Amino acid sequence: MTQNVRPVLIFFDGTPLQIEQITAIAYQQAQAALSSQPEFRARIQKGADFLDRLLAEDGVVYGVTTGYGDSCTVEIPPALVPELPHHLYAYHGCGAGRYLTPVETRAVLACRLASLAQGLSGVSWALLQQLEHLLQHDILPLIPAEGSVGASGDLTPLSYVAAVLCGEREVLYKNERMPAAEALRLTGTTPLKLRPKEGLALMNGTAVMTALACLAWLRAQYVGQLACRITAANVVGIAGNAHHFDETLFAAKPHPGQQRVAARIRSDLVAEAPLRNSHRLQDRYSLRCAPHVIGVLEDALPFMRQLVEGELNSANDNPLIDPEQERVLHGGHFYGGHIAFAMDGLKNAVANVADLLDRQLAQLVDTRYNQGLPSNLSAAQGERRAINHGLKAVQISASAWTAEALKLTMPASVFSRSTECHNQDKVSMGTIAARDALRVLELTEQVVAAMLIAARQAVVLRQRVQADVPVGDAMRAWVADLAARVPLVEEDRALDQDLQRLLADIRDRAWSMYAH
Structure with a gap:
């Protein structure tokens, strides 16, 4: 222990x-x-x-x-x-x-x-x-x-x-x-x-399949929460529009999970602050529509919990033995359709969060869209800018991880096979769906780790070009915590060990938040 x-x-x-x-x-x-x-x-x-x-x-x-x-x-x-x-x-x-x-x-x-x-x-x-x-x-x-x-x-x-x-x-x-x-x-x-x-x-x-689904559900919940904080940091970094997360705006589309996501992002931003370096009335979709993407996962998780816990608390072998009525009940409770459906849905919602964050990163590193930040979020200054490449390769890797996650979203449950002399002629594929979901989560957590480095880098660089950039107390504490974990990327260096440490922190935090 x-x-x-x-x-x-x-x-x-x-x-x-x-x-x-x-x-x-x-x-x-x-x-x-x-x-x-x-x-x-x-x-x-x-x-x-x-x-x-x-x-x-x-x-x-x-x-x-x-x-x-x-x-x-x-x-x-x-x-x-x-x-x-x-x-x-x-x-x-x-x-x-x-x-x-x-x-x-x-x-x-x-x-x-x-x-x-x-x-x-x-x-x-x-x-x-x-x-x-x-x-x-x-x-x-x-x-x-x-x-x-x-x-x-x-x-x-x-x-x-x-x-x-x-x-x-x-x-x-x-x-x-x-x-x-x-x-x-x-x-x-x-x-x-x-x-x-x-x-x-x-x-x-x-x-x-149920065990893997329990683990996947918990990790997915934390990915959704981290994606909210990262999105808020990226809004700050790109000098975006905090009003996109307005409470009245989201009251008009009453998905409760989506509303919770908007509230989390809103709580990290200062909506009254003036925009700088921006002529855009509306930010691009990966920022403006972040609650609509993350909100799908947030709204789906309670339903998926119901499915997973229903399976967890079931007698699911065959036949069942009823000792009270002294009956042997032959049936099919071993069929994992509920887990298959939950995990096929979970991996889809999680991969969409990876895709959202990957699109945010593409904006942050590109001087055509990042509204005054250095190319590739390099923090190098003076003549050393010429030989430093910042997060160029991190963006490439995050794109690769995202593509692989998206590739795995094909539902496993539709690939039923007839096995065992056609006795098992319709099967759930629930275990494959659960393993897929864990792999999608693994890849998405890698994207999240990359985004933690990028979002922190973007906020610091925004503060360089806008000294009075508005940052809430919770966001300020979060950036300070990241600074203690990962040094600012000024001179090019290998970031794999930083990413692995962040990944370990993400996975550790995912269960420790909820296990009690």
């Missing part, structure tokens, strides 16, 4: 959780714990007991006494039923691509625990304890990111969780890669033997 933040316990008992609680666990600012309430444990046990009775009475349950997927017509001999969960995670061990990061993996474990804690999956208390053990001891399954079509849930990536619970495959423990069985031994526990249905309960769900 990080030393300067006091950890808190987040209890899992089937009651609703929020995005911030999952991300707090993911970033090790909180610890997951099963509720100690007897009623909760009794509810979990009741489902497992009902399933045991059903099997003893020769009940037929998909994935317990039958094969999986299109093999549901294959009857499993009673003597082989205990072996079936092992076969499920064994044959799904075919993931590829990068491994999920430690932050992403903790979020996956927390999301799977949240779903199973609903008490509708027929799993044992021991399985929940083993998941809790992984989280509390930070034993992180090495989960390949690629291989899920988002229905029947995240089968292949979650097979790595199931295998680790049983002491198989590999984990990251104390920054060391090791066999799962060894990490379990070092932390005082033994591999789990999965009961009937438990392999399916672990794997046949949406935990990976």
Whole structure:
């Protein structure tokens, strides 16, 4: 756990959780714990007991006494039923691509625990304890990111969780890669033997896409807030028109998120100040319409939260086991359509923010449009101006990052494939959409980092040509904070380390603002 933040316990008992609680666990600012309430444990046990009775009475349950997927017509001999969960995670061990990061993996474990804690999956208390053990001891399954079509849930990536619970495959423990069985031994526990249905309960769900969506949502919210402050700084830098963000003006178009964005920008500006070096009554769209662009993200985030948290707080495997009415309910809750839709929308809104900031940067560096600022925002003076190039290359890189982000906005959800002998003939692609959203956010955060350097540079250079340039107190403090992080670019220098430090700050701030 990080030393300067006091950890808190987040209890899992089937009651609703929020995005911030999952991300707090993911970033090790909180610890997951099963509720100690007897009623909760009794509810979990009741489902497992009902399933045991059903099997003893020769009940037929998909994935317990039958094969999986299109093999549901294959009857499993009673003597082989205990072996079936092992076969499920064994044959799904075919993931590829990068491994999920430690932050992403903790979020996956927390999301799977949240779903199973609903008490509708027929799993044992021991399985929940083993998941809790992984989280509390930070034993992180090495989960390949690629291989899920988002229905029947995240089968292949979650097979790595199931295998680790049983002491198989590999984990990251104390920054060391090791066999799962060894990490379990070092932390005082033994591999789990999965009961009937438990392999399916672990794997046949949406935990990976939901975990990535929680992380993406939080980062997107902070990107939107930073874009407001950067826009205000760029209005100051370019001697723009503060009246474009007037409260009465935005009352005429009542999108609440858009109005909040305009208010944030307005609060950083001094609307009564006279304009200098400007004959323009209206600024170009990337400044004037910034609330309309950022506002789309701001207005979409509450709806996207509803979709993500709805999935987070669901029992999403199949079949579900209703211990109260003693019914086995066969359905399709593993389908990740809500996450797919939310993440396809999120990446679109975020990429548009990257594009907005990239267009603002193009104005700032160009003497045809920046209203008296030096070319490429170079702070070099005197004869040294001739050999210094300021932020010329930063603008090129930001344009490249923006183009890549925009390229990734093609919705993943429309690329459904028919898989598994046409049993999974309509799938969500929710996990691909969530991974795309995280990549778009990564690229957009890089654009934001570049813009932090540029916006700070523009404000300082504007103050050189207009000593009385109006800057609000919050903006002044923000520019001073940036000055402490990144020296003014006067002589040409490599800026990659400055950008990396700013990126780390952005990502650190994104979760720390909301995790509590």
